[in-house]
Amino acid sequence: MDFAESDEHALLRKGMADLVKQFPREYWRQKDLAEEFPQEYWDALSKQGWLGLLVPEEYGGAGLNMYEAHIAAYEAARNGAGVPGGDLLMRTYMFGTYPIRQFGSAGLKERWLPRIAEGKAIFSIGHTEPVAGVNTFDIETFAERRAGEFVVNGQKIWMTLAHRADAILLVARTKRKEEVRDKSDGLTLFLLDTRESKIRTARLPASVMRPLGENVVYFEDTSIPEENVIGEVDRGWRYLVNVFNAERLGTASVAAGAGEYVLDLAVEYAKTRSVFGRPIGSNQAVSFPLAEIRMYLEAAKILLQKAAWRFDRGEDPSVEGNMAAYIASEAAWRAADQAVQTFGGLGFSVEMDIERYYRDLRLFKTAPVPREMVFNFISRRVLGLPRTF
Ligand SMILES: Cc1cc2nc3c(=O)[nH]c(=O)nc-3n(C[C@H](O)[C@H](O)[C@H](O)COP(=O)(O)OP(=O)(O)OC[C@H]3O[C@@H](n4cnc5c(N)ncnc54)[C@H](O)[C@@H]3O)c2cc1C
Structure with missing residues (x-):
């Protein structure tokens, strides 16, 4: 070690x-x-x-x-x-x-x-649909195989950056639900090149990650050449799981890093803002929550390192990755919330940037993986408890 x-x-x-x-x-x-x-x-x-x-x-x-x-x-x-x-x-x-x-x-x-x-490829991912969020197996977007291509029809929602994307990692159904052997059968992963495959996007106004932008995306007889399949047709789930594992690492890294940043802002303010003739940070009601959050952020960082290490060794990183995603998202959210509290009224001022972190860091408790889905996974996979769905 x-x-x-x-x-x-x-x-x-x-x-x-x-x-x-x-x-x-x-x-x-x-x-x-x-x-x-x-x-x-x-x-x-x-x-x-x-x-x-x-x-x-x-x-x-x-x-x-x-x-x-x-x-x-x-x-x-x-x-x-x-x-x-x-x-x-x-x-x-x-x-x-x-x-x-x-x-x-x-x-x-x-x-x-x-x-x-060369920095010439912006990516978006499309798995969530109006009818299918955490349950990817419910997706309806269908890719029908024709000579040398797939023709896609359906709708995705919450596709970050789809309006500017050069490429979209798209999950679509290639077998009807009635035809599948098990629920993970019949899904396929595509790399859609937006220069050759026509899509229609509509902006979805949102309060988070506003510089990037959210979209509803419509696939209307969108043709994707056969060679753009990632992995194997109908077996997309086994590839998508790996992408989700990588995503857990990515979002945990961003949450933990942004959480540390906003915590620093709060600590600095607690040292310099004087009320009743002394820095507010000398009150334990102010300092203790900040100290607690710092410990959770450190724990998230160590879990993250272990998950990334396992990933690179070709081992299954899903347990540590999910744990890191959960701990990082909770700690980061608490950091933003406590920063608002520490800044008092100024926490709501746009010019202090705390409210921006408060909006953005709430995201990771819900997306890409809601905390309930991490609890479901850890209950079943680590604790051996029965499946709840
Ligand atoms: C800003 C933003 C950006 C996003 N970017 C993308 C993107 O780029 N591409 C993309 O494909 N998606 C994206 N998403 C979608 C995101 O992945 C989903 O919102 C998320 O997976 C939850 O799905 P849902 O919103 O449909 O919730 P639902 O699936 O409707 O679930 C609603 C709530 O019920 C809970 N729930 C459901 N079933 C259970 C259960 N069995 N046990 C306990 N709780 C349960 C969920 O945890 C959740 O809290 C984005 C979302 C947001 C908000």
């Missing part, structure tokens, strides 16, 4: 921290208010090679792994890029590079991995 960080990892942390510090709180506040894509941040990530971190070297990337990907997403959020800035990295790594490099055909790799490394 060795908890000492390698020089390479320390350098990686510093590199991301230095980059993100070029984009102060005002930058993210304006992007949030204007609901505008953080193009300058994206360009900086691209220029310094961060978007190609998971891309193998032969395709122009850094050829690193999940451990390093989680460090990059964590440090981006930890140093002020917040939930939208961390999510941008997370989705590039987990919904773009990872499924392509792990399960994609040689053709898909040739086509996409160099583009990712």
Whole structure:
């Protein structure tokens, strides 16, 4: 057992921290208010090679792994890029590079991995539907096989960044529900290229991750070439589970990093704001919750490191990944909530940025994986309790 960080990892942390510090709180506040894509941040990530971190070297990337990907997403959020800035990295790594490099055909790799490394590929993922949220097996979007292609009809909801996406990782049904052997049968994962496959998007106004933007997406006889299948037709679930495991790592990294950042803001304010002639942080009612949150955030970070380590060893990371996602999301949410309390009335001022973190960090208790689904998973998988559904 060795908890000492390698020089390479320390350098990686510093590199991301230095980059993100070029984009102060005002930058993210304006992007949030204007609901505008953080193009300058994206360009900086691209220029310094961060978007190609998971891309193998032969395709122009850094050829690193999940451990390093989680460090990059964590440090981006930890140093002020917040939930939208961390999510941008997370989705590039987990919904773009990872499924392509792990399960994609040689053709898909040739086509996409160099583009990712060059910062020319924004990814979205589409699994949630109006009729199917946590229960992916209920999806209705159908991809019908025709000569050399699939023709997709259906609707997805809550697709972050779909309106700007170059590629969409799409989950669709390729067998009718009545035909399947078991509920995981008959789902297929596609990489939809928005330049060649027509989709229609409608913005879904939302209070979180406003620089990125949410969408309803309509697939109306959308044709996807056969070669864009990721993994195998009808067996998409086994690939999607791996993407969800990667996503757990990504969102836990962003939550833990953003939680630390907003906690720092609260601690700094508690040291400097004087009421009754002394800093408010000298009251244990103010300091104890901050101390407690710091401990939970540390626990989340250690769980995350273990989950990422297991991922890179090819072991099943789902237990630690789900635990990390839960602990990080709870701790980060508490950090934002306690920051509002610490700032008093100023916690609600847009110019203090605390309310922005409060909105954004509430997300992870609900999406991408609601806390109830983590409890269901841990009850069954770790405690051996009966299935509840
Ligand atoms: C800002 C935002 C961005 C998102 N981005 C994307 C994206 O890019 N792509 C995408 O595909 N999706 C995205 N989502 C969707 C997200 O993954 C879903 O909202 C989430 O999975 C929950 O699904 P749902 O909203 O349909 O809730 P439902 O499935 O309707 O569930 C509602 C509530 O009931 C609870 N519940 C249901 N069944 C049980 C049970 N058996 N036991 C206990 N509790 C239960 C759930 O935990 C949840 O709290 C996003 C959502 C948001 C809000």
